[in-house]
Amino acid sequence: MTVTQAPPPLPMRDKARDRTAEAAAREGVGGLSPMLTRLAAERATGVLVREGGALYLAGGLVLHAESPYAPGIGTLLTAGGVLPAEEWWRAAGIAGDLPGTARLLLAGGRLTPAALEICHLHALYDAAYFALAPSSSPGRFHYGPAPDADGPLPAVPVAAVEREVLRRRALLHRLWPDALLDGVPLLRSTPVAAPGVTTRQAAVLSLADGVRTAPDIALAQGRRVFPTLVEVRRLAAAGLLGTPPPPGAASPPSELPDVDPHIALLKRVRDALEAL
């Protein structure tokens, strides 16, 4: 005797959470962090520490940003082949801080001003994207002494950083509206009709092992993190990349495994329709 079983229900998505993320992405400049807006207005100097990273302010301008999720300027310069790693570390050891390191490398002719400036801006905006990401805990600001005014690294206005972070968020949201993919371990999946991938996407896929997150993949490749986030969202939209099922959360026996390509396809179609 055959027992017909109704197909298992598709898991529901938390729409409330999605909407808040979407609303945040559409909010105007200044909606990122009220504290940052206030600090810019009072032309504060110091460090703003948030869950995803830190922003270094001087006179209301952003001097530098760092985040554990975004490779720093040293990593970008050395991994990209612009500078041998030993050179960077030697200069960093002598100077002790970032502007000093930059000044030493420029003086030694190891680096051109344009290359340094561009790398600095890339590192700054990538780190700011994570530092200003929505977080559950409030930020803290530590007032500090003013750094030397004529450092070799250009400072940028807070408004420019906020605008850029919002633009990036909207750009990623348009590709695939799931901001969780920025920070969770990624795993390849096998869709029914796999579209072709570019060389860079193939490189990202080859590193998605269910343990590495998007920032880990960027670090492993020595690349900037934002282009990796873009590729990850594109691959997720194509159904080639997803998150591994949480360990220990065994599905009920009647339920088909989540990796079933047809279910995965249906979920993607549903997600895409909802995102319209």
Next chain:
Amino acid sequence: MANTETALKEALASIEGATGAALVDYTSGMALGTIGGGKTLDLNVAAAGNTDVIRAKMRTMEHLGLKGEIEDILITLTDQYHLIRLLSGRGGNGLFLYLVLDAKRANLAMARHQLKKIEQDLEV
């Protein structure tokens, strides 16, 4: 050897008919530096929009299996030329120079040649 600001200034000063220039990162569409443009042309918007042009062309080339690299892209309007030059230096991956020219005053061949020189000056 120049920083981005001086390189862009030089582009505007040395290229006949140039009215605006920008250095843009095409993975994010962010303008790393802009000069000129005035009230009539927001170079930040132009920068973000033109990244889509480059991306579309790159995708097409990949589908066609073409191995060459894009050197530059020329868009001719009735009264303007827009010239996009992709930077090829070791650290310049993912950047392009965007130049707006007044069609009446510009010399395209010279502009292309000079833009190439500015790319070399940037040494990124």
